[in-house]
Amino acid sequence: MHIYLPIAEISVNLFLILGMGGMVGFLSGLFGVGGGFLMTPLLIFIGVPPAVAVGTEANQIVASSVSGVIAHWRRGNVDFKMGAVLMVGGFVGSTVGVWAFAALREVGQIDLTIKLCYVIFLGIIGALMLNESARAIVKARSSTPRRTKLHQHTWFHGLPLKMRFRRSKLYISALLPLGIGFFVGILAALMGVGGGFIMVPAMIYLLGMPTGVVVGTSLFQIIFVTANVTFLQAVNTQTVDVVLALMLLAGAVVGAQIGSRFAGSLRGEELRGLLAVMVLGVCAKLGYDLVATPSDLFSINLDDGH
Amino acid sequence: MAARLLLFLTMAAGLFGDMPARAQQDLVADLSDHLVAITTGFTGADVLLFGAVEGEGEIVVTVTGPRGDVTVRRKERVVGVWANVEAVTFANVPAFYAVAATKPLESVATPDIRQRQQIGIENVAMVPDDAAIDAATAAAFRAGLIRNKRAAGLYADDVLPVTVLSNRLFRTRIHLPANVAIGTYTVAVYYLRDGSAVHAQTTPLVVSKTGIGADIFLFAHTNSAAYGVLAIIIAVAAGWLAAWIGRKVG
Numbered sequence: 001m002h003i004y005l006p007i008a009e010i011s012v013n014l015f016l017i018l019g020m021g022g023m024v025g026f027l028s029g030l031f032g033v034g035g036g037f038l039m040t041p042l043l044i045f046i047g048v049p050p051a052v053a054v055g056t057e058a059n060q061i062v063a064s065s066v067s068g069v070i071a072h073w074r075r076g077n078v079d080f081k082m083g084a085v086l087m088v089g090g091f092v093g094s095t096v097g098v099w100a101f102a103a104l105r106e107v108g109q110i111d112l113t114i115k116l117c118y119v120i121f122l123g124i125i126g127a128l129m130l131n132e133s134a135r136a137i138v139k140a141r142s143s144t145p146r147r148t149k150l151h152q153h154t155w156f157h158g159l160p161l162k163m164r165f166r167r168s169k170l171y172i173s174a175l176l177p178l179g180i181g182f183f184v185g186i187l188a189a190l191m192g193v194g195g196g197f198i199m200v201p202a203m204i205y206l207l208g209m210p211t212g213v214v215v216g217t218s219l220f221q222i223i224f225v226t227a228n229v230t231f232l233q234a235v236n237t238q239t240v241d242v243v244l245a246l247m248l249l250a251g252a253v254v255g256a257q258i259g260s261r262f263a264g265s266l267r268g269e270e271l272r273g274l275l276a277v278m279v280l281g282v283c284a285k286l287g288y289d290l291v292a293t294p295s296d297l298f299s300i301n302l303d304d305g306h
Numbered sequence: 307m308a309a310r311l312l313l314f315l316t317m318a319a320g321l322f323g324d325m326p327a328r329a330q331q332d333l334v335a336d337l338s339d340h341l342v343a344i345t346t347g348f349t350g351a352d353v354l355l356f357g358a359v360e361g362e363g364e365i366v367v368t369v370t371g372p373r374g375d376v377t378v379r380r381k382e383r384v385v386g387v388w389a390n391v392e393a394v395t396f397a398n399v400p401a402f403y404a405v406a407a408t409k410p411l412e413s414v415a416t417p418d419i420r421q422r423q424q425i426g427i428e429n430v431a432m433v434p435d436d437a438a439i440d441a442a443t444a445a446a447f448r449a450g451l452i453r454n455k456r457a458a459g460l461y462a463d464d465v466l467p468v469t470v471l472s473n474r475l476f477r478t479r480i481h482l483p484a485n486v487a488i489g490t491y492t493v494a495v496y497y498l499r500d501g502s503a504v505h506a507q508t509t510p511l512v513v514s515k516t517g518i519g520a521d522i523f524l525f526a527h528t529n530s531a532a533y534g535v536l537a538i539i540i541a542v543a544a545g546w547l548a549a550w551i552g553r554k555v556g
Contacts, residue, residue, distance in 0.1 A: 004348040006519035007526055011349045011484035059537050066545025108379045108390040227538045234534030238526045242537050253548040290387040297381045298450025
């Protein structure tokens, strides 16, 4: 059954979209990630214009983050103060990102930028995760506990504007979460993702937040950053397809339920290892596209001229 | 309606032999639909063009979509990756183009006629908006544009057939793919004898969105801020609902 998407202006198979939503939802339920980094490339791959893929995916992430944050909120795993500071940075960053998106599109470099961002960030995060989970698996087998320092002091603890974050048990400069929020906000707008896969490691390793509050706080601020991207893309480029977003969400809701059941039967480090392999797989595919000789050296924007 | 009546009269004229109408009306043609509606279930549409001619000759039909600017970009390897390095913008590029004929174009129309009437994709007027671009570059980019349009199904690959029945009635079917642009299309029918046009007729064909999809598109484009806010509200509500269902099921 085909459905004509009013904003993307293409006809898609309803079951293909539901299936994609379900599959990405399954993986996000299994691994506890948003899945934007999988969905946006998939949408572009099936022929959705990149601008529509990014704008629509931002809209869908608003929905999936709302449903994700509720469970964390109930358990008290959201640091609202930290979330608010990250959000301020994210708001500014995503606004800059949407502006940069439009400027790059104008000069014909948006596809390259999106792919480069994906290759670089998925490559780094995937490699780090794979390395970390491999060590964890080895350590779990050898089981020799090693004491590490609870807290390390570096140059950024000397920054001004110190703030106390009770829920995260931190007393750090607000500039740090503001900067992280800003940087991830730019990437979220450019790549059509929530940015959780960068935000979560940054919160753990750079800010030193306790792992329990990291996912809930990240989801909380992603809602606002992606809502900002949705609004700005809707106003500037009219590339938010509500019909597509709702179809993806319907599939994702079901997939996430099944995924989260499977998650219980796998060990944490094995899950992270699998996720790392998947992230590196997407990275390798996009990296290959960048270096492989394209079938046609000339390209056009099909939504040009009307 | 008038055109159809005329068609009927001409066909009747053809059937019943010599009638006064024949002399003035060597060619009549009409479309099965003058409006192609893009609805929620739209997967492309076939438009049937039919008509009647008098006497010996060949028929050529062109369908040209709404025209606009299209930018063509050329990739080159930059530090290992393929990046767009050069761009040429063409003005007046038709969003869609198809041609149908009773015989290969070279044998039905002289090069002069083909160029003047823009018959065949190589004769469609598309010029770079920057006059300083040399002819070889323009030609390479033009060829790239046509290849991309063909790959998207928006420029027909070959000359489509025109079926002629008993030397009088003809028909051809033009397929508009699902990604077709909205706007007013021009359907031109040429009746040629010895390579030159004897008669020509043009008919508009309107492609437009209707139904809920059209309303959403219109809302998104005319009231963007409200659309953006509504999209966020819908997403928040849907997310909330999803969490609620998840809790009930789980």
